[in-house]
Amino acid sequence: MPDKIAVIGDKDSVLAFKAVGVEVFDATTAEQAVALLKKMTAERYAVVFIAESLAEQIPETLAKAKLQTYPAVVPIPTGRTPSGFGMQGIKSDVEKAIGVDVIFNKEDKQ
Amino acid sequence: MAVMNVNPTRMEMKRLQQRLKTATRGHKLLKDKTDEMIRRFIDLAEQNKRLREQTEQELCAALNAFAEARAVTDARATEEAILMPSRQVSLTCSKRKVMGIDVPSMQVADSGGELYPYSFLTVTPKLDDSLRGLNGVLLRLVELAETEKTCNMLAEEIEKNKRRVNALENIMIPQLTETIRYIKMKLDESERAATVRLMKVKDMINK
Numbered sequence: 001m002p003d004k005i006a007v008i009g010d011k012d013s014v015l016a017f018k019a020v021g022v023e024v025f026d027a028t029t030a031e032q033a034v035a036l037l038k039k040m041t042a043e044r045y046a047v048v049f050i051a052e053s054l055a056e057q058i059p060e061t062l063a064k065a066k067l068q069t070y071p072a073v074v075p076i077p078t079g080r081t082p083s084g085f086g087m088q089g090i091k092s093d094v095e096k097a098i099g100v101d102v103i104f105n106k107e108d109k110q
Numbered sequence: 111m112a113v114m115n116v117n118p119t120r121m122e123m124k125r126l127q128q129r130l131k132t133a134t135r136g137h138k139l140l141k142d143k144t145d146e147m148i149r150r151f152i153d154l155a156e157q158n159k160r161l162r163e164q165t166e167q168e169l170c171a172a173l174n175a176f177a178e179a180r181a182v183t184d185a186r187a188t189e190e191a192i193l194m195p196s197r198q199v200s201l202t203c204s205k206r207k208v209m210g211i212d213v214p215s216m217q218v219a220d221s222g223g224e225l226y227p228y229s230f231l232t233v234t235p236k237l238d239d240s241l242r243g244l245n246g247v248l249l250r251l252v253e254l255a256e257t258e259k260t261c262n263m264l265a266e267e268i269e270k271n272k273r274r275v276n277a278l279e280n281i282m283i284p285q286l287t288e289t290i291r292y293i294k295m296k297l298d299e300s301e302r303a304a305t306v307r308l309m310k311v312k313d314m315i316n317k
């Protein structure tokens with residue numbers, strides 16, 4: 001079973017994760033991120049956190065990663081505020097499963 | 111709906127009737143499965159959203175604190191301070207079944223080393239705050255990863271299942287019904303033809 005956690009992102013924003021014992025991988029371009037993700041899928045990584053700014057650039061790779069049980073690829077915010085990319089992911093999941101977005105729409109009406 | 115290319119015989123009709131029965135039963139079962147999956151999915155998606163909102167906030171706060179800590183001390187000193195962490199986070203992972211799909215289930219097992227692996231002399235206390243925050247949010251992040259993955263996979267499965275239900279409902283079942291009707295008509299027709307033929311023959315003999 002996979003048991004490792006990793007973070008992919010530009011060095012400045014993800015360096016902090018190193019201190020809490022998570023493996024940190026430096027990537028600034030989409031190609032680097034794709035190559036790293038490919039490597040991690042083959043190895044024993046259970047969770048890969050990826051910076052939102054990078055995740056936005058590689059939708060196909062993320063879609064492919066969704067189909068496997070491991071690793072779970074999760075976009076995380078690294079800037080000062082969340083960019084909303086992660087929320088967009090949940091929204092598209094709901095739309096895919098139910099047809100309309102019942103969760104986010106509900107709140108808009110309230 | 112097109113009639114299937116079959117021989118209009120009684121045996122074929124029996125076979126098709128059996129298939130129709132299976133298809134109808136399968137359709138009902140799959141539909142029930144979709145309903146249950148959607149019910150679970152909605153719960154999970156709501157939980158996912160809540161978790162994400164919370165973690166994103168906390169994570170941003172921790173990372174901002176870290177950026178501030180780096181800004182006030184020498185960049186090299188900060189890097190040096192955290193370059194050799196004394197903790198190692200690993201996960202205990204297994205697979206869980208949710209509606210017949212394998213979803214991940216994870217538990218954080220950290221090695222319990224010192225959270226601040228540096229001398230307090232060279233870095234600011236801001237770094238301590240940031241690391242404490244990050245360490246706290248890490249547990250939640252793993253939970254988020256688990257929930258999000260489950261949601262992803264469930265959404266995928268629901269879509270697949272819907273397609274199966276639609277194929278059964280709109281293609282398979284009408285096609286079978288139509289073909290059975292066609293065979294029945296053919297058989298009735300040939301039966302009538304046989305009766306008429308007999309009557310004609312009888313007439314001819316009587317004359």
